[in-house]
Amino acid sequence: MAMREPELLEVDVWRGGSDGSGRFQTYVVPRQEAQTILDVVTWIQRKLDPTLAYRFACRVGMCGSCAMTVNGRPRWTCRTHVAKVASGKRLQIAPLANLTIVRDLVVDMREFFDKWAKAGGQFTPTASRRDDFARVAPESPARREVDAAIECIGCGVCYASCDVVAWNPAYLGPAALNRAWTLQNDVRDGGRVARLAAVAGDAGCHACHTQAACTERCPKQLSPTAAIAGLKRMTARAALKGEL
Amino acid sequence: MSARGETRLWLAQRASAAVLALCVLVHLATMIIAVNGGLTAADILGRTRGNPAWGAFYAVFVAAVAIHAPIGLRTIGAEWLHWRGRGADLCWLAIGVALFVIGIRAVAAVAL
Numbered sequence: 020m021a022m023r024e025p026e027l028l029e030v031d032v033w034r035g036g037s038d039g040s041g042r043f044q045t046y047v048v049p050r051q052e053a054q055t056i057l058d059v060v061t062w063i064q065r066k067l068d069p070t071l072a073y074r075f076a077c078r079v080g081m082c083g084s085c086a087m088t089v090n091g092r093p094r095w096t097c098r099t100h101v102a103k104v105a106s107g108k109r110l111q112i113a114p115l116a117n118l119t120i121v122r123d124l125v126v127d128m129r130e131f132f133d134k135w136a137k138a139g140g141q142f143t144p145t146a147s148r149r150d151d152f153a154r155v156a157p158e159s160p161a162r163r164e165v166d167a168a169i170e171c172i173g174c175g176v177c178y179a180s181c182d183v184v185a186w187n188p189a190y191l192g193p194a195a196l197n198r199a200w201t202l203q204n205d206v207r208d209g210g211r212v213a214r215l216a217a218v219a220g221d222a223g224c225h226a227c228h229t230q231a232a233c234t235e236r237c238p239k240q241l242s243p244t245a246a247i248a249g250l251k252r253m254t255a256r257a258a259l260k261g262e263l
Numbered sequence: 264m265s266a267r268g269e270t271r272l273w274l275a276q277r278a279s280a281a282v283l284a285l286c287v288l289v290h291l292a293t294m295i296i297a298v299n300g301g302l303t304a305a306d307i308l309g310r311t312r313g314n315p316a317w318g319a320f321y322a323v324f325v326a327a328v329a330i331h332a333p334i335g336l337r338t339i340g341a342e343w344l345h346w347r348g349r350g351a352d353l354c355w356l357a358i359g360v361a362l363f364v365i366g367i368r369a370v371a372a373v374a375l
Binding site for chain 2: 183186187215216217219220221223225226251254255257258259263
C-alpha cells in the first residue's frame with residue numbers, strides 16, 4: 020500500500036536582507052496535490068504573512084521571474100513540484116545566491132542584466148527597413164548553434180549556480196555569455212568584432228572552469244557551458260589571426 | 264590585462280597543457296621502464312649525458328612547465344586570494360622565469 024503523503028509542510032523561508040539581519044522563519048503550509056514551490060510561497064503570503072516579498076509573473080515557466088533557492092539549489096519555482104524536492108515534510112526556500120537581496124526572496128537583478136549589456140547582448144543591425152528580409156538557412160551550422168542557445172528566459176538560475184561568479188564578481192556569467200554566443204552566430208549582426216573583445220578575458224569566457232553547474236541546473240536545458248566553449252574557440256581563432 | 268592579452272595567456276596555457284600531457288606520459292613510462300629494468304642512477308646518466316634527444320625533450324618539458332604553471336597560479340591567486348593587477352602579474356612572471364632557470368639547470372646536469 021502506498022504511503023500517504025504528509026498533510027503539512029514545514030517551510031523555512033528567508034526573511035530580511037543580506038545585511039546580516041536576515042534569518043529563516045518557519046511556516047506550516049498544508050500539502051496539496053500538484054503543489055509547486057511558488058504555490059507554497061503564495062499560500063504563505065496570502066494566508067500567513069502578507070509582508071513576505073517575492074517575485075513572480077507568468078507562473079508557466081516563460082518569464083524567468085520566480086527563481087529561488089530551494090533546499091540549497093536554485094530552481095524555477097513555478098515549474099518545480101513540491102513532490103520533486105521536499106525531503107519528508109520540510110522545505111527551505113531562500114533567495115538566489117550571487118545576487119544582492121532586496122528583501123526576503125527578492126534579489127536585485129540589475130547586476131545580472133547589466134552584465135548582459137557588458138557582454139554585448141544587444142543586436143547590432145546591418146540592414147535598414149528598406150532592405151529585404153535576411154535569409155538564414157535553418158540548417159546552417161551557425162543557425163543551429165543559435166537554436167541550441169536561444170531559449171534563455173533570463174531567470175538567473177545559472178548565475179546563482181556558478182562558482183566562478185562567486186569567486187570573481189566581475190565575471191559576466193553563463194547567461195550573458197550564452198546571449199553573446201547567440202549573437203556571434205547571427206549572420207545579420209554587425210557587432211561581432213566588438214562583442215568578441217567584450218567577452219574575452221578574466222571577466223569573460225576565459226574565466227569559465229567548465230564545471231557545468233549552469234548546464235546542470237538550467238531549467239530550459241540549455242548549455243551555457245557549450246556556448247562559453249564556443250566563445251573560447253572563436254576568441255582563440257581571432258587572437259591567432261590578429262583580429263582581437 | 265587586455266582581452267587580447269588574456270586570450271593569449273589562455274591559448275598559451277592550453278597549448279602548454281597539450282605538450283605537458285605528452286611529456287608527462289613519456290617521462291613516467293621511461294622512469295617505470297628504467298626502474299623495472301634495474302638501471303642505476305649512474306646507468307641512466309650514462310645514457311642521457313651527451314644525448315641531444317633527451318636534452319631537447321626535457322628542455323621542451325621545462326619550457327611547458329614554466330609557461331603552464333604561472334598562468335594557472337595567476338588564476339588561482341585571482342579567484343581565491345583576489346590578487347590581481349600588475350604586481351601580481353609580475354610575481355607570476357618571476358615564478359615562471361625561476362621555474363625555467365631551475366629546470367634548465369637540471370636538464371643541463373643530466374643531458375650535458
